[in-house]
Amino acid sequence: MSAQVQSKRAQLKQAKLTATEERLQGLSLPGGGVWATEARQAALARLREMGLPGRRDEYWKFTRPDTLIQEEVPLAEVFVHDESPVFDGIDRLRIVFVDGVFNAAESDPLDLAGVEIERLSDAAQADIHWAREVFGKLEARGQSPVERPLSSFNTAFAGDGILIRATGRAEKPVSLIYRHESETSDAMLHHVVRLEKGANLTLLENGPAAARLNKVLEVDIADGAAFHHVRAQGRDHQRRAVTHIFARLGADSVFKSFTLTVNGTLTRNECVVEFTGDDGAAHVAGACLGDGDFHHDDTVFITHDAVACESRQVFKKVLRNGATGVFQGKILVQPGAQKTDGYQKSQSLLLDDDSQFLAKPELEIYADDVACSHGSTSGAIDEEGLFYLRSRGIEEGPATDLLTLAFLAEAVEEIEDERLAEEITGRLEGWLARRRG
Amino acid sequence: MLEIKGLKVKLEEEDKEIIKGVDLTVEPGSVHAIMGPNGSGKSTLSYVLSGRPGYVVTDGTATLDGENLLDLEPEERAALGLFLAFQYPVEIPGVGNMTFLRTAVNAQRKARGQEEMNATDFLKLIRAKAKDLKIDAEMLKRPVNVGFSGGEKKRNEILQMAMLEPKMCILDETDSGLDVDAMKLVADGVNALRDTGRGFLVITHYQRLLDHIVPDVVHIMSDGRIVKSGGPELAIEVEKNGYADLMGEVAA
C-alpha cells in the first residue's frame, strides 16, 4: 500500500472519529451498578476507537448509515390499522415496550417456569449479575473481523431491555411486543438471553418499536440447549431500524432465527453467529416484502470454529416500486473446523424493473474437509407458471400472490413451530392481498 | 360450442405466421381429434385459444358459446368453461397441488357467481377423483407437478379437468408419455366426462388413444392449416401410412 493511500485512510478514519466524538457530546451512560457500568464503559471505549460507521465504509457500501446515527430522528408516522397483531392467538408471556420503554402495566408478570426474566434497568443496579458474562461480551467478540460500531453504541447507551435466563424448557414463548406511539421516538433496547445446558426457549418479537430503533440481542447458548427466535418487524412505513443479534453456540446446541420484514424506510439486520462447540446447528432466515420507499439489508456473519457444525442462511426478498434489498452474508470456516456444513441462499423476486437487489455472498474457508455452498439470484415472476395458474381460472393478482408466497415459502419453512410459521404466512398473505386492494 | 373462423396467428416476437387460417367447429357432446406432423401448429392453436401471451391474432375469430374468446383474459376463458390439458404441464415449486386446485375451483365458482366449495366437500371430491386416476394422496400434497414423472403430470392434468368440469376440453398430447395402463385410466377419465353438453378437442399423434376415446371427427393439421377432415378412419390411415400420402393427396 502506498504512503498516499495510507494517509488517505488515516484521514478518513480521523474524520470518522471526530464525527463520533461530536455525536457523543452530551450523551451520558445510563446509571447502574458495577457490572453494567463496566460493560458500558468498555463498549464506549470500543466505539471511540472504531468510530461510528461512515458512508465510505466497505461494510456499509449498500446501505447509508447516516439516518441511523444522526442526532435528529427522522419522523416516522404511527401506522394505524385495525388488523390484529401477529402472534395474537399464541399462548405466550407478553412483555410490552412502548417507544422503547418497558411498560409494566401492559405486560404480563415476568414469571415463567424454567425461566428467569428481569428488566435490564433493574438488573443493572445490582453489583453482580449472571448477565455480566454475556452483556456486551458477545457484542465485543462480534467486532472482529468486522466492526459493528452501532452495536457498541447500543451496549453503551441502551438503558432498557430484557434479561432472560432459561434453565429448563420454557413452557411457552417469551414475546416482546414493540409499540410505536410517538413519531419522533428514538429507542435503544438491549436484550440478553442465556440458555443453560439443555434449556429450550422460544423468543418472539413484533412491532415497529419506534421511529428509530437500535436494538441488540445477545444470545448465549450452552451445550445441548435450543433457542428459537421468530420476529416480525413492524409495518410502519417510515420507521428505521438497525438491529444486531450476537449468538454464541455451545456443543450440540441449536439456534434458529427467522425475521419477517414488511415496510419500513430503512432496516439493517445484522446477525453474527459463532460456533464454539462441536455439532451445533444455526439457521438464520428472513422473508421481506418491500414496496416503494423501502431499503432492507440483511448482513450475516457465521463463524465456524468447531467441528461438524451446520449453518443455513435462507433469505428471500420480494421487491417492487423501487424498493431495495441488500444481502451481505459470510461463512467463515476457521482452521480445524472440519466437517462444517455451510449453506447460504439469498434470492430476490423483483416485481418490476425499478427495484433492485444487491448481494455480496462470501465464503472464507481455512479447513479442508468442509461442504459449503452459496447461491444468490434475482428474478421476475415465472411467466409460464403464471399462465398455467391463470389458465385454471385464477386471476392474475391472486396467481401472482401464489407464486410470490411460493417464492418466500422456503424461508418461512425454516421456522420449526408450525403455528408460528402459519402466523407468518398469514401476515404475508394479508400484505399481498392489501396491496391488491 | 367452440367455433373458430379464419384464424391466423403470428408470433409476437418475430414476424412468423404459425396458424395460417383455421376453421373448426366443435359441437356440444362431440369429440374432435387433431393429428398432424410435429411443428404444424397444434399446440399453438390450443395456446391461442386459452390466451397464452406471446402470440398475435392477425385475423379470424374464436368463440365459445358465442362469447369472443380472443378478447378475454386466460382466467376469464377458464371461467367460461375452457380447459387446456397442457402438452408440457408446468412445475410450480412452493405451491401445493391441493392448494392450487382449491384456489382454482373456487376462483371459477366465484367468477360464475357460485358459492365457494368448503374444505370438507373439496377434500371428499378430490380424494374420489384422484382415486379414479390412481393418483395417491401424497402427490396431492406435493408442489404442483414438481418431481412428478411424465405420466403423473399428464394424469394430474386430467385430475384438474375432472375437478373443474369444463365445458370445452382441449387435450394436447395427453397420451404421450403414458404407459398402456395409464392411457386407459386417462381415457376412462375423459369418457366419464363425456356428455351432451361438453365438447372435446383431442390433439394426438397416435391412433391408440382414439381407440379408447372414439372421436366423431378427425382433422389433419399441416403447416398451420387443417388440410383434411374425416371420420375415425382417417386416424387409422395416418397410423398406417403416415402423413406423406395424405399431404400428397392434398397437394394434388
Ligand SMILES: Nc1ncnc2c1ncn2[C@@H]1O[C@H](COP(=O)(O)OP(=O)(O)OP(=O)(O)O)[C@@H](O)[C@H]1O
Ligand atoms: N414462441 C415461439 N417461438 C418460436 N417459434 C415458435 C413459438 N411457438 C411456436 N413456434 C413454432 O411454431 C411451430 C408450431 O409449433 P407447435 O408447438 O404449435 O407445433 P405442434 O404441432 O404442437 O408440434 P408437436 O407435434 O411437436 O407438439 C413450430 O415450428 C414452432 O417451432
Ligand SMILES: [Mg+2]
Ligand atoms: Mg404440440
